Amino acid sequence: MSVPETILSAMAEVEVPRHVAIIMDGNGRWAASRGLPRVEGHRRGVEALRRTVRAAGDIGVGILTIFSFSAENWSRPASEIRDLMGLLRRFIRNDLADLHKNGIRVRVIGERDTLDPDVRNLLEEAEELTRDNERLTLVVAFNYGGRQEIAAAAKRLAEEVASGRLEPAAVNADTFAGFLAAPDLPDPDLIIRTSGEQRLSNFLLWQAAYSELVFISTYWPDFDRAALESAIAEYSKRDRRFGGLSARTGA
Numbered sequence: 001m002s003v004p005e006t007i008l009s010a011m012a013e014v015e016v017p018r019h020v021a022i023i024m025d026g027n028g029r030w031a032a033s034r035g036l037p038r039v040e041g042h043r044r045g046v047e048a049l050r051r052t053v054r055a056a057g058d059i060g061v062g063i064l065t066i067f068s069f070s071a072e073n074w075s076r077p078a079s080e081i082r083d084l085m086g087l088l089r090r091f092i093r094n095d096l097a098d099l100h101k102n103g104i105r106v107r108v109i110g111e112r113d114t115l116d117p118d119v120r121n122l123l124e125e126a127e128e129l130t131r132d133n134e135r136l137t138l139v140v141a142f143n144y145g146g147r148q149e150i151a152a153a154a155k156r157l158a159e160e161v162a163s164g165r166l167e168p169a170a171v172n173a174d175t176f177a178g179f180l181a182a183p184d185l186p187d188p189d190l191i192i193r194t195s196g197e198q199r200l201s202n203f204l205l206w207q208a209a210y211s212e213l214v215f216i217s218t219y220w221p222d223f224d225r226a227a228l229e230s231a232i233a234e235y236s237k238r239d240r241r242f243g244g245l246s247a248r249t250g251a
Contacts, residue, residue, distance in 0.1 A: 026195030
């Protein structure tokens with residue numbers, strides 16, 4: 001995906017979103033279009049992730065959330081799941097030190113109880129090692145689903161009400177949000193999906209209520225700094241009203 005030089009030179013003048021979330025889609029189609037096995041698409045996707053984390057930190061994004069493995073992905077062939085888990089293991093083992101050195105904090109959202117113990121331990125190690133880093137927060141949505149997150153939050157809230165620790169009258173949108181996976185983080189300002197698909201696919205359903213959505217045709221393995229900057233340039237043109245009047249026109 002090529003981006004005009006005028007866009008790149010104007011990056012200093014655009015509004016950089018505090019929180020960017022990405023649905024990293026198209027690894028398999030990227031590989032198929034080149035006659036390569038799907039696992040090669042996933043390998044190249046890891047390289048794209050490295051580029052994107054680096055670029056987000058350079059641009060000034062504060063929080064980058066990536067949809068790395070959905071709760072529905074378990075329905076894929078067992079061989080592909082093994083490949084994906086292997087890539088995750090290698091990414092954490094090979095890249096964690098570099099992430100830590102560059103001031104990146106890793107946080108993980110998603111169901112952990114059903115994961116293999118070594119995968120769960122690696123995720124927890126990444127969180128613990130980088131806990132105090134402040135340059136960029138990398139949120140990894142792993143074994144994650146938006147509906148599942150909302151259902152789990154509703155269950156915890158119901159338990160609080162049933163125990164008498166929370167009055168039913170106190171339940172509102174803000175109270176509910178406090179039971180989500182990362183209630184201290186702001187909602188994403190911008191959600192990017194690669195590969196041309198135009199849907200959220202069960203990603204951050206609650207948090208995306210007022211996010212700006214940018215869909216691009218680039219397959220994830222080809223995503224780079226220029227593509228990120230182009231999406232942010234598109235975001236900066238949007239007039240975010242949050243249900244109210246336009247901040248630009250008052251209408």
